[in-house]
Amino acid sequence: MDSLVKILVTGGAGFIPSYLAEKLAENENNFVVIVDNLLTGSLDKIPASKHYNIKFIRTDVNDINELAGVFRSYSFDFVFHYAAVVGVKRTLENPVKVLNDINGIRNILELAKNTSVKRVYYSSSSEVYGEPVEYPQNEDTTPLNSRLPYAIVKNVGEAFLRSYKKEFGLDYTIFRFFNTFGPKQSKEFVVSRFIAKALKNEDLTVYGDGSQTRTFCYVSDNIDATTNAFYTNRFVNDVVNVGGEIELSVLELAKTIIKLSDSKSQIIHLPALEEGDMTRRKPDISKMMQLLNKPMIPIETGLKTVLANTSYIL
Ligand SMILES: NC(=O)c1ccc[n+]([C@@H]2O[C@H](COP(=O)([O-])OP(=O)(O)OC[C@H]3O[C@@H](n4cnc5c(N)ncnc54)[C@H](O)[C@@H]3O)[C@@H](O)[C@H]2O)c1
Numbered sequence: 001m002d003s004l005v006k007i008l009v010t011g012g013a014g015f016i017p018s019y020l021a022e023k024l025a026e027n028e029n030n031f032v033v034i035v036d037n038l039l040t041g042s043l044d045k046i047p048a049s050k051h052y053n054i055k056f057i058r059t060d061v062n063d064i065n066e067l068a069g070v071f072r073s074y075s076f077d078f079v080f081h082y083a084a085v086v087g088v089k090r091t092l093e094n095p096v097k098v099l100n101d102i103n104g105i106r107n108i109l110e111l112a113k114n115t116s117v118k119r120v121y122y123s124s125s126s127e128v129y130g131e132p133v134e135y136p137q138n139e140d141t142t143p144l145n146s147r148l149p150y151a152i153v154k155n156v157g158e159a160f161l162r163s164y165k166k167e168f169g170l171d172y173t174i175f176r177f178f179n180t181f182g183p184k185q186s187k188e189f190v191v192s193r194f195i196a197k198a199l200k201n202e203d204l205t206v207y208g209d210g211s212q213t214r215t216f217c218y219v220s221d222n223i224d225a226t227t228n229a230f231y232t233n234r235f236v237n238d239v240v241n242v243g244g245e246i247e248l249s250v251l252e253l254a255k256t257i258i259k260l261s262d263s264k265s266q267i268i269h270l271p272a273l274e275e276g277d278m279t280r281r282k283p284d285i286s287k288m289m290q291l292l293n294k295p296m297i298p299i300e301t302g303l304k305t306v307l308a309n310t311s312y313i314l
Pocket of ligand 1: 017124
């Protein structure tokens with residue numbers, strides 16, 4: 001057997017990173033260490049019980065002393081830095097907490113550089129594009145229009161990665177995630193929130209007229225694309241959008257969920273949010289499709305899977 005590949009996944013008690021950790025642990029040559037401070041993550045999302053090669057360490061990545069101890073105990077080959085304060089409402093209400101995540105990025109890069117990590121993978125966000133300038137949003141040509149702290153932090157994170165490459169030769173891959181959904185997503189995100197309400201026949205609330213569009217990527221497509229990038233060493237020192245391809249308005253999403261769950265819920269319109277609710281968002285996914293190499297999971301198929309696995313949202 002080849003020697004073990006040691007991988008750090010930050011935020012691994014959360015939605016996307018817990019699926020990532022599980023997928024990586026399916027390969028017995030990998031040893032996966034998850035760090036998480038359980039801000040929005042939870043222990044029941046960590047797939048450790050099924051995999052002997054996953055270890056969880058409760059750690060705040062923004063605290064250099066805590067994190068340095070973890071880096072000292074393992075010599076990581078690769079790092080997936082996915083921990084972050086997330087959620088539109090939480091990030092708008094806690095801007096200083098959001099900005100503190102810059103410390104986490106710096107800590108990860110400093111420790112990665114000093115301990116000979118081979119590459120750092122970073123979960124950036126479609127939010128870096130800000131209020132849309134063009135469609136679809138392309139990694140290389142669309143200007144970044146980030147204004148809100150969450151988006152600014154992701155943008156700063158990307159700049160840190162490029163700078164550590166330039167000054168210290170530390171390789172990176174940046175993934176810009178667009179709306180992703182799946183069974184372990186927490187209830188404050190639109191798909192989980194609508195499904196939880198629909199199953200209880202409660203009203204679904206939509207901000208404004210609901211004409212704002214999003215694409216929705218089922219989580220396994222996200223994980224397949226990112227792990228393929230990892231295993232095939234593609235898009236090194238590059239940026240890849242990771243998101244769905246079909247645009248759907250929030251109103252259409254609500255109607256689809258009501259239909260699929262056979263719910264009696266009504267749709268209620270609330271005043272439009274003052275900030276943070278972009279009118280349109282759609283990724284150019286040509287790079288992602290090179291990694292995925294198969295058709296994307298249709299949104300209705302993904303929604304049906306979530307409806308069949310509601311233990312995390314009900
Ligand atoms: N889900 C999406 O649609 C989406 C879209 C764009 C970007 N992202 C990015 O993907 C990543 C994962 O997001 P998610 O949707 O799975 O959210 P999540 O909240 O389920 O996961 C984030 C995890 O990070 C942990 N965490 C937060 N701050 C931490 C800290 N200081 N130290 C240690 N752990 C910390 C949380 O407890 C949580 O378990 C985030 O970086 C997020 O910004 C997600």
